[in-house]
Each structure stands twice: as C-alpha cells, then as structure tokens.
Amino acid sequence: GFLVNVLSHEKFAAGQCDTNFLDKTKELFDIEESKDRATKILNFIGNVVVNERKGAKPEFENILAPGTESLEIKKGSKDMLDELGAKGYAEWVKAQKRLLITDTTMRDAHQSLVATRFRTRDFVKISDATSKYMNDLFSLEMWGGATFDVAYRFLKESPWERLETLRTKIPNVMFQMLLRASNAVGYRNYPDNVIKQFIEESAASGIDVFRIFDSLNWVENMKLPIQEALKTGKLVEGSICYTGNILDESRLKYNLDYYVKMAKELEAQGVHMIAIKDMAGLLKPYAAHKLVKTLKEEVSLPIHLHTHDSCGNGVSTLMMAAEAGVDVVDCALEAMSGLTSQPSMNSLIEALKDTPRDTELNLDEIVKVDDYYKELRKAYFSFESDLKTTSAEIYKYEIPGGQYSNLKPQVESLGLADRFHEVKEKYKMANELLGDIVKVTPTSKVVGDLAIFMEKNDVDNENIYELGKNLSFPDSVVDYFKGMIGQPEGGFPKELQEIVLKGDQPISCRPGELLPDEDFEGIKAELEKKFGIKQTMKDVVSYCLYPKVYEDFLEHNLNQYTDVSNLESHVFFYGLRKDEECEVEIEEGKTLSIRLIDIGETKKNGQRTVTFELNGIRREVDIQDNN
Ligand code: PYR
Numbered sequence: 001g002f003l004v005n006v007l008s009h010e011k012f013a014a015g016q017c018d019t020n021f022l023d024k025t026k027e028l029f030d031i032e033e034s035k036d037r038a039t040k041i042l043n044f045i046g047n048v049v050v051n052e053r054k055g056a057k058p059e060f061e062n063i064l065a066p067g068t069e070s071l072e073i074k075k076g077s078k079d080m081l082d083e084l085g086a087k088g089y090a091e092w093v094k095a096q097k098r099l100l101i102t103d104t105t106m107r108d109a110h111q112s113l114v115a116t117r118f119r120t121r122d123f124v125k126i127s128d129a130t131s132k133y134m135n136d137l138f139s140l141e142m143w144g145g146a147t148f149d150v151a152y153r154f155l156k157e158s159p160w161e162r163l164e165t166l167r168t169k170i171p172n173v174m175f176q177m178l179l180r181a182s183n184a185v186g187y188r189n190y191p192d193n194v195i196k197q198f199i200e201e202s203a204a205s206g207i208d209v210f211r212i213f214d215s216l217n218w219v220e221n222m223k224l225p226i227q228e229a230l231k232t233g234k235l236v237e238g239s240i241c242y243t244g245n246i247l248d249e250s251r252l253k254y255n256l257d258y259y260v261k262m263a264k265e266l267e268a269q270g271v272h273m274i275a276i277k278d279m280a281g282l283l284k285p286y287a288a289h290k291l292v293k294t295l296k297e298e299v300s301l302p303i304h305l306h307t308h309d310s311c312g313n314g315v316s317t318l319m320m321a322a323e324a325g326v327d328v329v330d331c332a333l334e335a336m337s338g339l340t341s342q343p344s345m346n347s348l349i350e351a352l353k354d355t356p357r358d359t360e361l362n363l364d365e366i367v368k369v370d371d372y373y374k375e376l377r378k379a380y381f382s383f384e385s386d387l388k389t390t391s392a393e394i395y396k397y398e399i400p401g402g403q404y405s406n407l408k409p410q411v412e413s414l415g416l417a418d419r420f421h422e423v424k425e426k427y428k429m430a431n432e433l434l435g436d437i438v439k440v441t442p443t444s445k446v447v448g449d450l451a452i453f454m455e456k457n458d459v460d461n462e463n464i465y466e467l468g469k470n471l472s473f474p475d476s477v478v479d480y481f482k483g484m485i486g487q488p489e490g491g492f493p494k495e496l497q498e499i500v501l502k503g504d505q506p507i508s509c510r511p512g513e514l515l516p517d518e519d520f521e522g523i524k525a526e527l528e529k530k531f532g533i534k535q536t537m538k539d540v541v542s543y544c545l546y547p548k549v550y551e552d553f554l555e556h557n558l559n560q561y562t563d564v565s566n567l568e569s570h571v572f573f574y575g576l577r578k579d580e581e582c583e584v585e586i587e588e589g590k591t592l593s594i595r596l597i598d599i600g601e602t603k604k605n606g607q608r609t610v611t612f613e614l615n616g617i618r619r620e621v622d623i624q625d626n627n
Pocket of ligand 1: 108111144145146178180279402441
C-alpha cells in the first residue's frame with residue numbers, strides 16, 4: 001500500500017520530489033494507518049467468531065430508525081429548565097394536573113432486562129425520533145447506574161461520549177441520571193474530590209436531573225453529592241429507597257413514619273424533588289397510594305415515583321400513585337418494559353386517557369420510537385434472562401430488578417444451578433442477619449454475596465455464629481460491617497459484626513471523610529505517559545472510579561484493537577456468519593466492506609486462520625483459539 005501510494009502521488013509522478021518528500025508528505029502514511037485499523041477490525045471480528053460467539057448467529061437486519069429529518073424539534077422540558085431554573089421548573093411540575101412521565105428505556109430498562117448492554121450507536125440512530133416524538137416527557141433517564149461501568153468494560157466505548165453525543169442530538173428533553181451518592185456510579189465509596197468532580201463533569205456534559213440515592217438510605221452519605229449537584233444549577237432529586245411493606249403493621253422498621261422523616265431530611269437539604277425509588281418493585285398499589293398521599297401532605301416538593309414490574313403490579317402501583325397525586329412516574333417503552341424492568345408507558349398512557357391525570361402524550365408518535373426498540377432488542381437476545389413471567393415471590397425475597405434477573409445465571413455459574421430456590425431463601429435470611437437493610441447497589445450485592453456464601457458453606461442463621469468464626473466472609477460483607485458503605489438504619493447487628501470483622505474496628509463516620517483525595521494531575525500525567533494520548537478531566541475521573549476497567553478500555557481501543565463503536569451491534573456481539581458481509585465506517589467517507597469467507601481449523605500453535613474479504617481483497621488473520 002505504501003509503495004503504491006508513493007508511486008501514484010502526483011508530485012512523485014511529476015518528478016517534484018526531493019529527499020524530504022517522504023517526511024513532508026504526510027498523507028502517504030494515511031494508508032498505513034487505515035490499513036492497520038482495518039486489520040484490527042478484522043482481528044476483532046475474528047476473535048468474536050472464534051472465542052466469543054456461542055452457537056450459530058441468527059439472521060439480523062440492520063435496524064433502521066423512522067425518517068424524521070423533515071420534522072422540527074419542538075420545545076421540551078430541557079428548554080423549560082433553562083428558562084425557569086431548577087426551582088421554577090419544580091414549581092411548574094407541581095402545578096401540572098396531568099401525570100408527567102420519565103422514560104427509562106435508555107438506562108434502567110436495558111439495565112434490568114439485557115444486562116445494560118445497549119450500545120451508543122443504537123441510541124444515536126433513534127435519537128432524532130426521540131427528540132421529535134417524545135418532547136413532552138418529563139425526562140429521559142439515560143445515564144448513571146450501571147451504564148457507566150458497562151460502557152467501558154463490555155462495550156468498549158466511552159460513557160462520556162454517549163452522553164455528549166446524545167445531548168447534541170436530543171437538545172430539548174431533560175437528561176436524567178442515577179447517582180449512587182458517595183458511590184457515584186460504582187460499588188464503593190469514593191474520595192470527596194472524585195464525587196465532586198464527577199458531578200461537575202456530568203452536568204457540563206449534559207445531565208439535567210440528578211437522582212441521588214444512598215444504598216442504606218443514610219442521608220449523611222447523600223449530603224455532599226446533593227450539595228455539589230445543587231451547585232450545578234441542575235434539578236436535584238433526593239431519593240428515598242423503598243423496602244419492606246408499609247401495609248404490614250407488624251414490620252416496624254420501614255414504616256410510613258420512617259419514609260416521611262427521610263423525605264423531610266432531604267427537603268431540608270434543599271433538593272428540588274423527592275424520588276421514591278422502589279428498586280425491587282415492592283411498593284404495592286395501595287401502599288403507593290398511602291405513601292404518596294402522605295408525602296404530598298408532609299413535604300412541599302413534587303414527588304417522582306420509580307418502580308419495577310417484577311411482581312406484576314407495576315401499572316396498578318403507578319395508577320394508585322397517580323390517584324394520590326404523584327407528580328412524575330418512571331415507565332419504559334413497551335418494547336423494553338415489564339418483568340424486572342419498569343411498567344409499560346404505552347399501557348399507562350392508555351389507562352389514564354380521558355381521566356383527570358391524562359398524560360397528554362401522543363401514543364401514535366411514541367409507538368414509532370417503540371417499534372425501533374422492538375427490533376433492536378432482538379440483537380441483544382444473548383443477554384436476556386430466561387424469566388418468562390412476573391414473580392410475586394419477590395415481595396417476599398425483596399431482590400431488586402437488575403439483581404433478580406442476574407441472580408440465576410450467577411448461581412448457575414457457581415455450580416449451584418439446582419439450588420436457586422435455596423439461594424433466594426438464603427437471600428432473605430442474609431438480609432435479616434445484616435440487620436434488615438435497604439437492598440440496592442451496592443448493598444444488594446452484600447446481601448447476594450452473603451446468601452451465596454451461606455449456601456456454598458452450608459451456613460444458616462443459627463449456625464453462622466459458630467461456623468462463622470472459622471470462615472472468611474466475602475469482601476463486600478466485611479466492608480459493610482466495617483462501615484465502609486455507611487451506617488444502616490438501627491445500626492449493625494453486633495454479634496455477627498464481631499465475627500465477620502475478627503478484631504478489626506468498624507468506623508461510624510462517613511467513609512468519604514477518611515479517604516484521601518485523588519491526585520488528578522498526577523493520574524493524568526501517568527496515563528498520558530503510559531498510553532501516549534491526551535487525557536481530559538473526564539478521563540481522569542473515569543480512572544478514579546474504575547482504574548483497571550478504564551486502563552483495559554484504553555488498551556483495547558488503542559493497542560489491541562481499535563475503536564469498534566461503529567460496528568453494527570449484531571456484528572459487535574456475534575461477528576459474521578460465513579458469507580455474511582458488513583460495512584464499517586472507520587472515518588468520515590472511509591467505509592470498509594467486510595465479508596467472512598472461512599474459519600480454519602485450530603492449528604498446532606492453537607491458532608485459527610480466519611479468512612475475510614476486505615473491500616473485495618482476500619485477507620487472513622490468525623486468532624488464538626481460547627476454547
Ligand atoms: C443502580 O444503582 O444501578 C440501580 O439501578 C439501583
């Protein structure tokens with residue numbers, strides 16, 4: 001390629017070259033670079049077909065979004081936030097008669113149904129239609145929670161780029177994120193300067209609504225992130241995580257008074273709205289009515305309800321909340337709703353039509369976006385759980401949506417497939433042993449880890465005090481009892497705490513107080529030296545949150561492979577079938593056409609030769625077979 005480039009260059013052909021010709025004529029080397037990238041893409045696809053793909057690849061069509069270029073972008077909630085400010089906008093929300101809707105399709109819905117695997121490319125395709133057909137939403141929940149980690153770890157793309165790209169494509173509707181208070185978008189408490197910087201960067205990149213929760217409902221852990229989020233001028237929702245059952249008067253800990261007290265504490269922190277975060281779908285319809293009605297009486301802020309449909313009562317819960325005056329509710333587009341995800345927006349819109357809480361949303365238009373997701377979801381089939389029905393047993397086990405759909409494969413991978421029922425029973429038992437705690441990331445992981453540990457070691461709630469003395473507990477359980485996630489309501493169960501900590505002393509202050517600040521400039525310099533590319537403050541924050549995951553991402557995209565975000569998702573996840581062809585735009589105007597010809601047998605050196613046709617020319621790559 002290079003020689004051809006030189007020989008065919010017009011200056012060379014015209015004899016207008018001196019000894020500096022090679023140094024001065026940079027474009028001669030372009031071909032080397034794009035050839036290198038093409039090879040890396042072939043290597044990537046080769047690796048998927050040899051090592052990643054399990055079973056035959058089904059037929060997929062490239063999914064197309066509805067054509068919306070000729071439509072104009074109408075005013076939306078983001079424009080109103082900019083006009084009225086956060087406080088003014090919250091007042092506007094409170095004054096509305098209609099029920100306002102958040103669409104979680106771009107965040108919690110795929111987190112709960114397909115292990116958070118939706119890729120930016122697929123969102124970008126539907127972004128114009130989303131902006132034009134769904135401008136009457138309260139917000140799009142599209143960032144935070146698990147999306148940040150999964151983007152880097154599994155999708156090999158930057159979550160910041162997702163946020164910023166979608167922001168330019170959807171300028172009119174508020175973007176909402178889920179922030180795990182002092183755990184940011186991770187699984188542990190981070191130093192205060194990381195939390196502050198993360199919030200500042202998120203707001204600057206396009207987040208309008210910060211929904212902030214603490215996994216133990218410990219307000220102490222929420223104060224700093226709430227104050228930082230308020231400084232950005234964006235809308236701040238203080239969340240109360242719902243657990244237990246306020247209708248059951250025998251359960252004293254998480255009763256109505258508990259939630260009212262917490263809502264008032266959050267109101268005193270200056271938040272603009274209160275979110276009820278029912279992450280396991282435990283809020284029964286009549287409980288929702290009672291809770292919302294009481295909160296509306298006791299606090300002056302608008303109430304935003306989030307639930308999951310795991311138990312099958314999701315729409316009823318939203319309806320009863322609507323009856324009681326809830327201001328905003330979370331739903332997902334029908335294609336991505338139900339089961340462990342949010343209740344269906346389509347069903348709710350129809351249910352409330354011609355009633356005082358009519359959402360005034362245009363279902364005919366929304367269905368055009370929904371239809372896209374119906375097709376898109378097919379490309380993510382390998383991440384679907386095998387749950388076929390709702391599970392009212394979750395009222396008993398209190399397992400959050402995302403964890404419930406994940407627990408079975410997790411249990412299977414540990415060789416406990418036939419003991420799923422026992423693990424669920426142990427989950428309930430573990431919750432009680434830990435002090436009957438709120439269960440949501442990361443405390444839900446503590447309970448899950450303890451449950452699996454108990455099942456594996458034949459430990460129950462009676463013999464744990466004896467057997468536990470000679471067992472080392474999972475790290476997450478040790479961290480919990482050390483106080484490194486925060487303080488649970490009612491304190492730690494002392495006897496088990498001593499057994500788990502084995503002499504270590506727990507803390508009772510906010511973990512963030514003890515964690516030293518990260519050295520952002522030092523980290524930036526180190527990363528730039530190691531990877532040879534400029535690092536922004538966002539990159540540095542990503543490293544602080546997930547050091548190994550972030551470095552692996554850079555290694556993947558800079559050295560091992562290249563940027564693969566432009567592959568269609570069915571190619572990204574399952575490669576190509578024999579004779580199947582795909583097109584990849586590697587830069588503007590430069591498209592590769594790739595056809596898979598053959599996958600060779602494994603050779604003595606453990607490699608397989610994968611043969612492609614790249615723009616009509618035969619190319620082979622050798623791929624290590626790891627199976
Ligand atoms: C998350 O923290 O990711 C939840 O969805 C609760």
